[in-house]
Amino acid sequence: DEALAGHCKKIEINLESDGSVEVHDDGRGIPVDKEPKTGLTGVEVVLTKLHAGGKFGGGSYAASGGLHGVGASVVNALAVRLDAEVDRDGKIYWMSFQRGVAGIFDGDGPKAEFTPKSGLRVIGKISSKVTGTRIKWWSDKQIFLKEAELDLEDVYARARQTSFLVPGLTLTVNDNRTKTKTTESFYHKGGISEYCEFLQPDQPIGDVIRIYGTGHYQETVPVLDDKGHMVSTEVERDMEVDIAMKWGNGFDNTQRSFVNIIATPKGGTHVLGFERAITKAFNEALRSTKTLKNNEADVIKDDILEGLTAVVTVRMSEPQFEGQTKEVLGTAAATRIVSAVVADKMKEFFNTTRRIDKANGRLILEKVAGASRTRISARAHKDLQRRKNALESSSLPTKLSDCRSEDVNRTELFIVEGESALGTTKAARNSEFQAILPIRGKILNVQKASLSQMLDNSECASIIQVIGAGSGKSFELDDARYGRIILMSDADVDGAHIRCLLLTLLYRYMKPMIDDGRVFAAIPPLHRIETMGAGGKKGEYIYTYSDDEMRKVTGDLKKAGKKWKEPIQRYKGLGEMDADQLRETTMDPDARTLRRITIKDATAAEAMFELLMGNDVAPRKEFISTAEIDRDRIDA
Structure with a gap:
């Protein structure tokens, strides 16, 4: 004392x-x-x-x-x-x-x-x-x-x-x-400035910032009068605030707080006032200097405390403590006084014209803004991971028509375009080993979307959920519920586009399925030609898969002197086939035609997906106008 x-x-x-x-x-x-x-x-x-x-x-x-x-x-x-x-x-x-x-x-x-x-x-x-x-x-x-x-x-x-x-x-x-x-x-002549440097666990960013100020408050206390009686008396109190703080490039917050020279390891009203004031001061400075963009959220206390070493001291008469251990200052006035002193001095610090202090302030503001962005990014990643885990662990969607077999070497998942085709597809399948998952229209183009947007898309989420092996870096091929994934869409431009969107999803988030040769595209016919037998009897059915093929087949029939029923049936969608036709042409393993999706050159594949499905339109236009491709089926 x-x-x-x-x-x-x-x-x-x-x-x-x-x-x-x-x-x-x-x-x-x-x-x-x-x-x-x-x-x-x-x-x-x-x-x-x-x-x-x-x-x-x-x-x-x-x-x-x-x-x-x-x-x-x-x-x-x-x-x-x-x-x-x-x-x-x-x-x-x-x-x-x-x-x-x-x-x-x-x-x-x-x-x-x-x-x-x-x-x-x-x-x-x-x-x-x-x-x-x-x-x-x-x-x-x-x-x-x-x-x-x-x-x-x-x-x-x-x-x-x-x-x-x-x-x-x-x-x-x-x-x-x-x-x-x-x-x-x-012996330390520098006082708490030296203490701050002594405590700092990491490489410093800038110099020690020292804050000093005073305040006044009134308090009612018991006082012994001349007659030996205790009398409640209102007294005027003074409070000194002395703070040293310094930021480093680490992540830990090192704080020591004291009342007079009494340690308050659990803080109290003086620390509360300090933290409130610096949070407000930093947000004001970050906005006024445009270190934070207008669309970025305010920083929070934890962003500012990251890497901060601080010694917070107050000097006062008769401090009030909370609890029996006296580790927490309870004097309410300390919050107001410390907050006012810190707010005033921090405003002065950030508005300084001294070159060295200005540079110091800029470094600290950038450090805090970076901590805020990292926290928000980490929180978003954590939320996404939580949503992914919830998706992967939740029950299968009700629209899935699953197969009975659990033998992955036999099972197949048909991802089918449109609810209208579902009934025919279910009737055409072998329910022992063939599962059906219908999707509604064109799914999200995940090449242009974020992970969060992908998870929010119900169709993408359903596909990940049904395959059951996770997505992205957490994808485990051995956990896949099916041996083959077969993309089945209409044999037209829209159907081909849907197939491209599905392939983009599989490439981006379940690429090991493609690498292992377990992804296929079903090849449904575009036309059915019904030949006519002798005496007008029904002949055979011939399925063709493009207009060119149809013209070639009819030309060959004509040369052979054979006739066919007009008009030739053109399938506008899978839903126009009956179950027998769909089974025979697309689903029967002994009769169907499948195209295995493979990647010979990973770098070229990555570039092609970005070219065809990415955000940049100009290279795509250039590719379409100059490439030697079938422009009648540009999406196929």
């Missing part, structure tokens, strides 16, 4: 071999005059009374490093011996205690004979320029474990932390418990 008030420059901590601990400072010394309300000297009040000074109306520090207000008196109560030596006003004062009771020891050490006796003794003189307090105590082994001792690393950590929080204060720790005595000193 003396150091916080600016009256102490050195603190020495000695861990002795006899189990004692001594703390010596060069502050003003504990007051030795008598406290009028109790008749006790200041030394005895501080070391024997709970909540001495401060909250109960005594002369107090503007900011105290005590946590519960009971530190010195509790140490005294739990010590088998405690000696207090005060250098003040040119005199050396001495007072001893046993388990909190004032008295005199006849000799050194905790085992010396003790006589209870109140009062402070003067044991010598000293220069009036020399001041300070020395407290030495032996913990009571009836309360603590006999082998219990202070951990040196813990003492070092607390001393180091305090030296950062009280710049200019030197803390020296002497461990005299072993023959190899050690001494470690801690």
